[in-house]
Amino acid sequence: MVQELPSVFLVGPMGAGKTTIGKLLAKQLGRTFVDSDWYIESQTGADIAWIFAKEGEAGFRERETRAIDELTQAPQIVLATGGGAVLAAENREFLRQRGIVVYLNAPVDVQMARTSKDKSRPLLQQPNPRKILQDLYSIRDPLYRQVAHIIMPTGHTYPRHMVSQLMQQLNAFFDCTDTTSKDNKE
Ligand SMILES: Nc1ncnc2c1ncn2[C@@H]1O[C@H](COP(=O)(O)OP(=O)(O)O)[C@@H](O)[C@H]1O
Ligand SMILES: O=C(O)C1=C[C@@H](OP(=O)(O)O)[C@@H](O)[C@H](O)C1
Ligand SMILES: [Mg+2]
Numbered sequence: 104m105v106q107e108l109p110s111v112f113l114v115g116p117m118g119a120g121k122t123t124i125g126k127l128l129a130k131q132l133g134r135t136f137v138d139s140d141w142y143i144e145s146q147t148g149a150d151i152a153w154i155f156a157k158e159g160e161a162g163f164r165e166r167e168t169r170a171i172d173e174l175t176q177a178p179q180i181v182l183a184t185g186g187g188a189v190l191a192a193e194n195r196e197f198l199r200q201r202g203i204v205v206y207l208n209a210p211v212d213v214q215m216a217r218t219s220k221d222k223s224r225p226l227l228q229q230p231n232p233r234k235i236l237q238d239l240y241s242i243r244d245p246l247y248r249q250v251a252h253i254i255m256p257t258g259h260t261y262p263r264h265m266v267s268q269l270m271q272q273l274n275a276f277f278d279c280t281d282t283t284s285k286d287n288k289e
Contacts, residue, residue, distance in 0.1 A: 137174055151163070
């Protein structure tokens with residue numbers, strides 16, 4: 104299955120664990136791991152906070168769309184996207200059409216606990232980050248669902264356990280959708 108599995112794209116809110124789980128999943132699958140935020144930083148020569156400060160969110164989103172377009176065309180990678188990657192219809196189309204999309208769904212309490220000490224997310228450097236996470240969740244949850252092939256709740260499950268659950272889900276999904284490989288097995 105692993106040889107045939109297309110690229111896997113992780114989507115979900117800040118703190119859902121896309122970067123963490125993506126890295127472990129890539130290792131498990133023997134695939135290259137790419138994080139779209141890290142890719143944008145390397146292409147720009149500046150960090151996400153600097154891009155937001157100098158170019159605004161709109162500038163960051165333009166860079167993000169270019170990155171998502173390029174990275175979704177790379178063969179058989181594991182890609183962790185940024186939490187806002189699903190906002191543009193164009194990005195959703197690239198993700199949905201070019202690989203298997205996994206939505207890591209974390210409740211706002213979990214997002215808060217996992218992001219509160221980290222100052223690298225510009226959207227949360229405000230007096231009331233909980234309210235921001237709640238508002239973003241209302242807007243984005245339907246978009247994550249729209250683009251996802253697989254939805255995985257995350258909260259109190261250890262990253263390694265998340266990865267083995269995800270491997271099972273990917274196997275099941277692939278077995279259900281790939282009739283050619285099923286025929287070949289029979
Ligand atoms: N399943 C998990 N259980 C406990 N902590 C986690 C889990 N997944 C991620 N984390 C922690 O939460 C924080 C945010 O994770 P990260 O992978 O950066 O999320 P994202 O990329 O979705 O914003 C990190 O400190 C990470 O170690
Ligand atoms: O939700 C968002 O709009 C963002 C999420 C961040 O990535 P993570 O989801 O990996 O934290 C990063 O792309 C940027 O700070 C904007
Ligand atoms: Mg991340």
